[in-house]
Amino acid sequence: xxxxxxxxxxxxxxxxxxxxxxxxxxxxxxxxxxxxxxxxxxxxxxxxxxxxxxxxxxxxxxxxxxxxxxxxxxxxxxxxxxxxxxxxxxxxxxxxxxxxxxxxxxxxxxxxxxxxxxxxxxxxxxxxxxxxxxxxxxxxxxxxxxxxxxxxxxxxxxxxxxxxxxxxxxxxxxxxxxxxxxxxxxxxxx
Amino acid sequence: xxxxxxxxxxxxxxxxxxxxxxxxxxxxxxxxxxxxxxxxxxxxxxxxxxxxxxxxxxxxxxxxxxxxxxxxxxxxxxxxxxxxxxxxxxxxxxxxxxxxxxxxxxxxxxxxxxxxxxxxxxxxxxxxxxxxxxxxxxxxxxxxxxxxxxxxxxxxxxxxxxxxxxxxxxxxxxxxxxxxxxxxxxxxxxxxxxxxxxxxxxxxxxxxxxxxxxxxxxxxxxxxxxxxxxxxxxxxxxxxxxxxxxxxxxxxxxxxxxxxxxxxxxxxxxxxxxxxxxxxxxxxxxxxxxxxxxxxxxxxxxxxxxxxxxxxxxxxxxxxxxxxxxxxxxxxxxxxxxxxxxxxxxxxxxxxxxxxxxxxxxxxxxxxxxxxxxxxxxxxxxxxxxxxxxxxxxxxxxxxxxxxxxxxxxxxxxxxxxxxxxxxxxxxxxxxxxxxxxxxxxxxxxxxxxxxxxxxxxxxxxxxxxxxxxxxxxxxxxxxxxxxxxxxxxxxxxxxxxxxxxxxxxxxxxxxxxxxxxxxxxxxxxxxxxxxxxxxxxxxxxxxxxxxxxxxxxxxxxx
Numbered sequence: 001x002x003x004x005x006x007x008x009x010x011x012x013x014x015x016x017x018x019x020x021x022x023x024x025x026x027x028x029x030x031x032x033x034x035x036x037x038x039x040x041x042x043x044x045x046x047x048x049x050x051x052x053x054x055x056x057x058x059x060x061x062x063x064x065x066x067x068x069x070x071x072x073x074x075x076x077x078x079x080x081x082x083x084x085x086x087x088x089x090x091x092x093x094x095x096x097x098x099x100x101x102x103x104x105x106x107x108x109x110x111x112x113x114x115x116x117x118x119x120x121x122x123x124x125x126x127x128x129x130x131x132x133x134x135x136x137x138x139x140x141x142x143x144x145x146x147x148x149x150x151x152x153x154x155x156x157x158x159x160x161x162x163x164x165x166x167x168x169x170x171x172x173x174x175x176x177x178x179x180x181x182x183x184x185x186x187x188x189x190x
Numbered sequence: 191x192x193x194x195x196x197x198x199x200x201x202x203x204x205x206x207x208x209x210x211x212x213x214x215x216x217x218x219x220x221x222x223x224x225x226x227x228x229x230x231x232x233x234x235x236x237x238x239x240x241x242x243x244x245x246x247x248x249x250x251x252x253x254x255x256x257x258x259x260x261x262x263x264x265x266x267x268x269x270x271x272x273x274x275x276x277x278x279x280x281x282x283x284x285x286x287x288x289x290x291x292x293x294x295x296x297x298x299x300x301x302x303x304x305x306x307x308x309x310x311x312x313x314x315x316x317x318x319x320x321x322x323x324x325x326x327x328x329x330x331x332x333x334x335x336x337x338x339x340x341x342x343x344x345x346x347x348x349x350x351x352x353x354x355x356x357x358x359x360x361x362x363x364x365x366x367x368x369x370x371x372x373x374x375x376x377x378x379x380x381x382x383x384x385x386x387x388x389x390x391x392x393x394x395x396x397x398x399x400x401x402x403x404x405x406x407x408x409x410x411x412x413x414x415x416x417x418x419x420x421x422x423x424x425x426x427x428x429x430x431x432x433x434x435x436x437x438x439x440x441x442x443x444x445x446x447x448x449x450x451x452x453x454x455x456x457x458x459x460x461x462x463x464x465x466x467x468x469x470x471x472x473x474x475x476x477x478x479x480x481x482x483x484x485x486x487x488x489x490x491x492x493x494x495x496x497x498x499x500x501x502x503x504x505x506x507x508x509x510x511x512x513x514x515x516x517x518x519x520x521x522x523x524x525x526x527x528x529x530x531x532x533x534x535x536x537x538x539x540x541x542x543x544x545x546x547x548x549x550x551x552x553x554x555x556x557x558x559x560x561x562x563x564x565x566x567x568x569x570x571x572x573x574x575x576x577x578x579x580x581x582x583x584x585x586x587x588x589x590x591x592x593x594x595x596x597x598x599x600x601x602x603x604x605x606x607x608x609x610x611x612x613x614x615x616x617x618x619x620x621x622x623x624x625x626x627x628x629x630x631x632x633x634x635x636x637x638x639x640x641x642x643x644x645x646x647x648x649x650x651x652x653x654x655x656x657x658x659x660x661x662x663x664x665x666x667x668x669x670x671x672x673x674x675x676x677x678x679x680x681x682x683x684x685x686x687x688x689x690x691x692x693x694x695x696x697x698x699x700x701x702x703x704x705x706x707x708x709x710x711x712x713x714x715x716x717x718x719x720x721x722x723x724x725x726x727x728x729x730x731x732x733x734x735x736x737x738x739x740x741x742x743x744x745x746x747x748x749x
Contacts, residue, residue, distance in 0.1 A: 002242055002243055003243065003256055003259045003260075004253065004263070005241070005242075005243065006241050006243045006244075006256075006356050007256075007259050007260040007262075007263040007356075008263060009240065009241055010239060010260065010356050010359060010360060010489055011260070011263050011264065011267055011330070013239045013360070014329060014330050014333075014359075014360070014363050014364075015267075016328050017363075017364065017368065018284070018326060018329040018330075018363065018414075019321050019325060019326050022368060022371065022372070022375075022410060023321055023325075023407055023410050024633065025372065026372070026375045026376070026379070026385055026407070026409055026410040026413075027367045027377050027385055027386075027387070027407065027546050029375075029379055029412075029542055030379055030385035030386070030409070030622075031383070032380075033379050033450070034377070034378060036379070036382040036384065036436075037263055037379065037384055037385045037386055037409075037434065038384065038386050038405070039384045039386070039391055039403060039405040040382060040384075041391055041393075045705065047261050047419075047546065048394055048458055049391055049393040049394070049403075050393060050394070050395065050396060051395055051396070051401060051403070052391045052393070052403050052432075052433075054382065054432040054433060054436050055401075055403055055432055055433070056432075057393070057395040057396070057397075057399070057401050058397065058398070058399055058401075058433065059397060060396065060397060061314055061397060062394065063537075064397070064713065068515075074401065074405040075401075075402075076401050076402060076404060077283075077312050077395075077402045077403065077404040078310065078313055078426070079310075079312070079425055079427045079431045080310075080426055080427055080661075081424055081427055081512045081542070081543060081661065082395050082512065082540070082543065082662075083512070083540055083543060083635050083636075083660065083661050083662030084259070084497075084542070084543060084636060084662065085541035085542065085543065085546070085636045085640040085743070086495045086497055086509050086511055086543055086544070086545055086546075087496045087497060087546065087640065087743060087746075087747035087748070088497055088636055088637075088640070089497070091495070091497035091498075091511065092497040092498070092500065092501070093432065095497065095498050095501055095503060096501060097501055099501050099503065104501075104502045104503070105502050106502045108417075108502075109504045110496070110501075110502060110503045110504065111503075111504055111507075112494070112498070112504050112505070112506075112507045112508075112510050112516065113507070113510050113515055115495075115498055115501075115503045115510075116343075116495060116498075116510035116511040116512075116513070117511060117512070118430065118512070118513065118514050118515070119427055119430025119513055119537070119538070119539045119540045119543075120425070120426075120427040120430035120431040120432065120514070121427070121517055122431060123432070123433055123514050123516070124432055124516075125514075125515045125516055130684065131398050142386050147684035150273055151288060154268065155508075159520065160424055160437065160438040160515075160516045160517075160674075161196075161438035161439070161518055161523060163192070164192055164195065164199075164438070164518070165192055165196070165438065165520070166192055166519035167515065167519075169515055170514065173316040173396070174593065176336060177396070180396070181540070
């Protein structure tokens with residue numbers, strides 16, 4: 001009986017400090033990073049939200065860069081991976097559709113990140129290599145020279161781990177926003 | 191090449207940090223006269239919070255009873271918050287009632303420091319449930335493990351009185367977990383993680399679609415999730431969800447946070463028993479296993495996605511299915527091994543989509559469950575292997591085995607054997623039952639050997655109190671919820687109760703005199719003996735099961 005009461009007292013103390021106190025302090029520190037603390041949202045001038053720079057969103061139209069495949073179809077309140085074994089025939093079937101969508105051939109094979117779904121289905125990045133691959137589609141769809149698109153990709157390419165990783169990535173949503181800013185989408189052939 | 195540098199930085203950096211942290215944990219958990227008046231004042235506060243039992247000195251049985259009662263309270267309080275969430279505040283996204291067997295499974299999971307998740311946080315739990323039910327358990331369940339190790343170490347140091355659980359659990363919570371969580375959560379905030387109590391953001395995308403973006407108090411949650419070897423994600427797919435791990439750098443911090451306290455626990459153990467060299471040998475043995483598994487995982491994950499082989503898809507980049515690009519490909523096998531060598535279980539990629547033999551490495555981690563292991567309890571599990579190694583060595587030279595100047599006799603060996611057999615039993619028997627019934631067979635996401643691996647992984651994860659999964663498994667069913675819930679609870683408390691009983695039993699014996707014939711526990715011979723014991727007893731038990739799952743899948747598809 002005594003132990004039970006003492007347990008409740010300790011439970012209450014830990015709950016107050018670790019849930020109340022700790023959460024409040026970290027929320028307080030979050031004031032220093034107001035943008036990312038709210039989810040790194042990108043808004044329009046009128047205040048409506050376009051999306052989050054950390055969260056992939058769906059792009060289907062040829063004049064935008066497309067993100068990696070997503071098992072939950074870019075549902076940002078139900079993230080998930082495909083959870084298919086890399087030996088799975090289901091995965092082959094899905095990749096066949098992706099290959100068709102991009103029109104990839106043996107001479108111009110698809111970059112692997114565009115065929116493989118990410119863990120949460122919300123990976124905001126593609127490799128710079130995969131962006132360049134898509135430049136062949138985006139440039140004519142926008143009615144601009146490929147070089148202009150390539151230059152834009154290069155400006156948006158970053159290295160996620162500096163010297164610790166050879167990877168070069170671009171953020172798809174930011175790249176597409178830059179596309180719309182630099183090359184008026186209304187003038188493009190949709 | 192950069193991958194190797196990165197792996198060495200993370201593992202080596204964590205090992206270096208664990209040394210001062212181990213010293214600090216000794217000061218926090220088992221202060222002696224030199225600890226200073228400020229430290230004693232803290233203990234007086236903890237004792238006053240513990241009220242009438244605050245100054246009681248507990249033998250191993252009293253200590254164990256206190257631990258169990260506190261854990262029952264943890265279970266009950268957490269259960270209440272979750273079961274009532276639809277009536278409680280801080281529920282901006284209007285989460286509904288959670289189904290009964292899922293509540294049982296989830297609360298058992300977080301009480302036992304497992305964090306196996308048959309739910310998706312952003313789709314079913316209110317912010318209040320995430321904080322008061324789940325995050326709270328992430329603190330106090332981890333603290334329970336650290337307290338249990340401190341008590342066991344005191345027993346092995348020859349003290350019949352093992353301390354006071356109610357004070358120990360506060361020491362672990364307030365002095366160890368909380369301060370480090372502040373630091374890590376702050377790093378996460380500056381790394382771009384969200385921390386808000388506002389509900390989901392509603393976006394109209396560039397192509398004019400609606401996207402509902404779940405968010406929440408993520409940074410605070412993820413910090414203790416990693417530090418306490420909890421692993422339960424705020425979001426369904428854990429640290430692959432970009433909010434839960436936005437950059438390469440948060441990913442690096444996560445990995446250090448996963449392994450840091452399990453490593454430091456070994457040093458704390460060594461300092462309490464007063465044999466730091468012995469702890470060094472144990473640490474080295476754990477590190478050997480860790481590095482072996484990392485090497486295996488890195489090697490096997492280089493193979494490209496087999497399913498793409500016949501298609502016009504580039505094959506040079508390895509297997510990217512289930513992986514995030516921002517972490518870099520090399521970090522994935524490292525994370526998969528770290529999270530399962532410890533009993534953490536948070537994932538940085540989908541383990542279901544790892545290459546077959548890569549997926550075996552996490553399973554080996556969970557089968558051994560002692561190559562650093564969970565905070566506190568990893569060292570406790572290793573203690574069982576040590577007792578067994580000492581016993582086998584004693585038999586080989588024909589002497590009564592001793593450990594830390596106490597004779598190891600039939601009673602201790604029985605307890606140790608039961609602990610090890612229980613672990614194997616909880617993995618292999620339920621897997622077999624589910625494999626031959628619709629309970630398991632109807633819930634698989636992959637066919638053939640990989641489907642078997644999904645079930646084997648699930649019970650391995652439950653029994654190791656790990657919490658990761660081959661998440662394709664449709665595990666939110668009543669049979670899975672009940673079965674894994676029971677396994678998690680039994681597999682949590684049996685390997686705490688029996689080792690503490692062994693320590694209590696050893697503490698009650700007269701110390702033996704050290705002689706030339708005494709088996710040393712501080713040299714290479716002992717390390718080799720311990721490695722051999724772990725390999726033979728731990729790994730071979732599970733080899734037939736491994737052969738049916740990942741090994742046959744590898745042989746069938748990958749060679």
